Amino acid sequence: MRKWLIGLLLIPIVFVLGCDSGNQVRVAVAGPFTGNAAAFGEMIKRGAELKAKEINEAGGINGRQLKLLFGDDTGTEKEAKAVATRFATDRRVLAVVGHFNSTCSIAGKPIYKENGIVELSPGSTNVDVCQGSDWTFRNLYRDDFQGAFIAKYIKTYLTEYKTVGVIFENDDYGRGLRDGFLAEAEKIDLSVVADTAYDRDTTDYTAQLTNIKAENPDMLLISGLYGQAGLIAKQARNLGITAPFFGADGIDSPEFIIIAEDAANGTYLSTPFTFRAGGDEAANVAKAFEAEFGVPPDTWAALTYDAMGMIAEAIEKTYNSDAPLAENRKAIRDHLAGLDTPEEGYTGITGLTYFDKNGDTVNKPAYVKIVKDGEFTMAENQLLDSE
Template sequence: MQSNKRRLIVLLLSLSLALLILAGCSTGGGAPKDAAVEIKIGVVATLSGGGADYGVSIKQGLETAQDKINAAGGINGRKISLIIEDSHGDKDEAIKAVQKLINEDRVLAIIGPTNSGEMFAAGPVADKAGVVIMGTSNTAKGIGEIGPYVFRNSLPEDSVIPVTVRKAKEKLGFTRVALLYSANNDWAVSSAKTFEKALQEQGVAIVETQTFTDGDTNFQAQLTRVAAAKPEALAVSALYKESALLLIQARRQGLNLPVMGGNGFNDPELMRIAGEAAEGALVGSPWFAGKADPAVQAFVAEYQKRYNTAPNQFAAQAYDALGIMAEALKAEGAAGDRAKFRDALAAIKDYQGVTGKFSFDQNGNPLMDAMVLQVVNGAYREVK
């Protein structure tokens, strides 16, 4: 009997030792050190529902970058594995997805969510857990300031819209503008406030302001009030679907005015839905698919080959986001420790991506330049 007890004790001690050894193979809240293990990066994107085209573009941009990085040997021989979750554009779903990726999948870091409102909800969850979360399409003010583990490589609207307004005014000479925006979308509200400030600084009067909500399809009442105010141009902050329908209805009501858009205009779906109604629309962006740069054209060609369409801004920013993370992963210990990865990411300077030269400021926000694009014959063209 004593012999059996001793054997049982030895067995239990052996099992405990084995578990301790396995536990010792990971640090930084579950990020594995084993060089044979893939580096897991979580992704939260709007892949269904309103605004799904943004999320699908982000997913495709990430997968294009993932294949390029892995084909080149990955990170010191370790491949990057993307674990993708659909948030459906919902804040609560984004929080659930982030929690799953952190606690169940034990990812090293997270890319996404798609919308700024989702990031304001889910970003604090990742930050509290000490897991890097990096937005590729969040443009509202205050994203990087959520916490030290929250980053983005998408230019905030307060860095883009002033450039759009200044160039648009120089080109078109307007002094009276009507502002229309989605009032239940955090990003659109932030964008509208930025438009207000930028227009004021350029000496342009806002003669009418009208709001609507995501999912609206009829803008006749708002446009009737806008027409009565006799503006010389329109400023619109909404997702591509609502923006496209608004443009169609504005043209039908005879409001054939110059239009400036926020980040929602940075998607070819705007032109596909609106058709000729989108002609002449202006939008600021760090991305231009027609840029005469070998890296840009190589990415455009690869993306076109894979998906039979040109990459939009959201695909390009996602592509660069994984490239930026891959660069940070090269730092000693960064691939196996969440805190070390965070510090390596924050230290990124002058990364040359397809959207331009990129660095982070002290709050994890991007430092890079924007250009202004105009829809001409159904395609974006740079405004010089």
């Protein structure tokens, strides 16, 4: 009787294991699907889903269907570690696309490294994200570039704004971007009159903004994410700060405008990609995306779409169903690490991606957008000769 019961219990286990060796390959996507970067997470999920759908409709990867697993890191370090552990120890997952928040990518890095699985971030820009691990890559620029870019842009094109105040979120992203900006501002003699931090769990910034107002900067750099930035914009206007805002890719979401409302108008922001600068292929993807989800894609959907494409290509070129998991995971890493020159690089809708020895992408330019009448539009002047 007992043996019979155990046998019965074993059936579903065998069944589950049996499914795995079937003709599927699994890739995990980790991002902030809830929490205060949820608007980005939603786009990341959709970008990944669209690419996977296109691959599967075209016959899959070498005849195998690509199956995605999603893990919600809520944009926090703690959850990111839990998600990273879950994916890294999952015997079915070949690679991870994610995380989005720099803090999360950094939190997951040692876990992915220890278990030997690739982490390819479509959104983390902090300088340290790829340092110290051969397994972490990203397909967009770093904040030292972005911060310096913003300083140069203000100095070159926004010459009527002589002084800048900085308000930054006290996390890896906000600090890193602010550091990059301050370093370049000093080099090119752009005057920074205020520099103050905020915590993402607070929603009242009047104390910091009152301090900034006392210094009367001509422009205010907000180094943080769209939700808090939207509130900062609103509260700054209410306190009578009339300086325009400059943000970075962290506020590149329609949510910023929804939250800040009228206060968003006139805000400049830098971003790693915009569909207006993309080619025909990007336009086609945008059309397919809108048909599928009913909303236009944003920067993060595009970068995730490309990241998924890179992983799929790596699997296509290296996957060996007879080899053990660790070997397949390593082959994907070796393939990505091999994309180290412009000739070897991967061309996607966001342009050419290739990695330096850290796993960073250093060739991609930044674009500047401006909010006009409640819409993002391309700024008149672009500073594209990067570096």
